[in-house]
Amino acid sequence: MIRDRRWGALILLCAAQLMIFVDAAVVNVALSTIQRDLHISPASLSWVVNAYLLTFGGFLLLAGRAGDLFDRRRLFVAGMGLFTAASLLCAVATSPASLIAGRALQGVGGALVAAVSLTMIVTLFGEPVKRDRAMAVYSFVASGGGTLGVIFGGVLIDTLGWYAIFLINLPIGLTIIIVTPRFLGHGLPDRGQGRLDLPGAVTVTTAVMLALLGCVTASSDGWAAPTTLILLAAAAAGLTLFVHLERRAPQPLLPPRLFRSRALCLANTLAVLLRAAMFSWFYFAALYMQNILGFTPLQTGLGFLPATLIIAVCAYMIAARLVARVGVQAPIVGGAALIGVGLAAFALSPADGTYPVDVLPGMVLLGFGGGILFMPLIRTATTSTSPQDAGAASGLLNTSQQLGGALGLAVLASLAATHRSGDTSLAAIHSGYQLAFLIGAALAATAAILGLALRPQSPERRPVDVPQPASPPDRSVYESE
Numbered sequence: 001m002i003r004d005r006r007w008g009a010l011i012l013l014c015a016a017q018l019m020i021f022v023d024a025a026v027v028n029v030a031l032s033t034i035q036r037d038l039h040i041s042p043a044s045l046s047w048v049v050n051a052y053l054l055t056f057g058g059f060l061l062l063a064g065r066a067g068d069l070f071d072r073r074r075l076f077v078a079g080m081g082l083f084t085a086a087s088l089l090c091a092v093a094t095s096p097a098s099l100i101a102g103r104a105l106q107g108v109g110g111a112l113v114a115a116v117s118l119t120m121i122v123t124l125f126g127e128p129v130k131r132d133r134a135m136a137v138y139s140f141v142a143s144g145g146g147t148l149g150v151i152f153g154g155v156l157i158d159t160l161g162w163y164a165i166f167l168i169n170l171p172i173g174l175t176i177i178i179v180t181p182r183f184l185g186h187g188l189p190d191r192g193q194g195r196l197d198l199p200g201a202v203t204v205t206t207a208v209m210l211a212l213l214g215c216v217t218a219s220s221d222g223w224a225a226p227t228t229l230i231l232l233a234a235a236a237a238g239l240t241l242f243v244h245l246e247r248r249a250p251q252p253l254l255p256p257r258l259f260r261s262r263a264l265c266l267a268n269t270l271a272v273l274l275r276a277a278m279f280s281w282f283y284f285a286a287l288y289m290q291n292i293l294g295f296t297p298l299q300t301g302l303g304f305l306p307a308t309l310i311i312a313v314c315a316y317m318i319a320a321r322l323v324a325r326v327g328v329q330a331p332i333v334g335g336a337a338l339i340g341v342g343l344a345a346f347a348l349s350p351a352d353g354t355y356p357v358d359v360l361p362g363m364v365l366l367g368f369g370g371g372i373l374f375m376p377l378i379r380t381a382t383t384s385t386s387p388q389d390a391g392a393a394s395g396l397l398n399t400s401q402q403l404g405g406a407l408g409l410a411v412l413a414s415l416a417a418t419h420r421s422g423d424t425s426l427a428a429i430h431s432g433y434q435l436a437f438l439i440g441a442a443l444a445a446t447a448a449i450l451g452l453a454l455r456p457q458s459p460e461r462r463p464v465d466v467p468q469p470a471s472p473p474d475r476s477v478y479e480s481e
Contacts, residue, residue, distance in 0.1 A: 020113055023149065024053065026300030031045060061399050064115040064394050065251075140316050208235075343437050347435075349437075
């Protein structure tokens with residue numbers, strides 16, 4: 001019975017995560033349609049994506065730490081409720097401001113769901129073999145959710161309109177909320193209540209917002225403009241203040257002991273680089289197929305199908321076996337290298353390209369790279385610290401991924417816009433896309449090189465960094481009252 005409840009809980013948590021990841025990517029397919037309907041300027045268009053990613057990443061650390069201290073099920077339900085309500089706000093938006101506001105609220109709700117979901121998955125499965133199977137399912141959701149979002153988004157936009165990509169969240173979100181008590185108990189931590197580091201959360205969120213705003217401002221004013229420099233300097237000052245606050249906080253948002261794990265630090269660095277590279281793929285590949293090749297939203301979504309299928313097969317059937325045989329280093333390095341080559345292939349795609357010759361090869365390479373990469377990366381980050389910091393470690397990993405995507409997209413979008421110097425011709429726009437793909441490839445290549453610093457041993461035979469005995473599953477997560 002407990003075993004059935006445990007796998008049922010995994011399905012529920014992954015379904016919630018899939019909803020979050022799909023929503024983060026599905027908007028990319030609808031950007032052109034949303035821009036036409038709501039008359040959004042090119043400079044503001046990226047905020048439809050960045051508003052979600054910014055609040056998502058900004059609240060992940062707070063949500064993850066809250067999962068270590070308070071009732072995880074209540075946080076999960078609260079996050080899902082907020083995300084569902086915000087989706088309705090996005091669906092009925094009639095102006096750029098209301099849509100961006102709805103996306104920001106979606107990010108807050110999504111952060112609560114994502115942070116506690118990964119924590120509960122980690123604590124549910126203490127046995128290495130079953131934990132890897134669970135991680136394989138989660139890694140497919142994390143890496144393949146974006147491409148699934150692009151596919152389903154294309155279908156919904158072509159048949160019902162862009163608002164449907166938000167309306168679809170309502171029945172799914174309500175269903176998840178209703179069935180949650182059946183599979184998830186309250187999951188209260190054993191060590192008692194604590195206090196959240198609100199000053200730290202506010203400081204780091206503000207600092208990241210300033211950094212992102214500086215990147216977006218650079219697309220219109222330039223990187224050397226006073227406004228850009230002031231925003232980036234303020235962001236750096238905010239991060240410095242955050243570090244100072246964390247050292248003095250009685251219960252810091254990020255316990256300093258987390259950073260004693262070399263593997264955890266390296267895994268989060270890789271997460272930043274690889275998410276930035278992958279978001280350049282989602283965002284600019286969708287724009288390339290629609291604006292340059294003339295694809296419809298449905299055709300664009302179907303264009304991502306090969307990558308989605310390959311990610312599904314690799315994440316669920318290959319990644320765990322690969323880690324068990326050769327350890328985490330080889331799939332992480334190899335996956336990052338494949339992503340880099342795939343993005344380089346997109347950078348070489350001509351303005352008069354065709355899908356079989358100029359798009360499909362990059363899709364295949366990125367599918368294999370993402371499919372074998374994210375399971376060992378998540379495995380490394382979540383098993384490199386003590387169980388008492390599982391929520392903080394999960395929140396840190398999610399934050400690294402999402403902020404890497406948000407900041408990477410902001411920087412690449414601004415560089416692409418700056419590169420064409422106000423020229424709105426098709427050739428200039430295409431040249432900006434090529435530059436973005438090339439930078440994304442360089443980020444993935446950097447990740448592959450850094451991945452060589454990981455220890456090659458399999459976590460089952462020798463832990464990546466901090467020795468951890470196999471722990472029993474946390475029954476409080478899935479035993480109902």
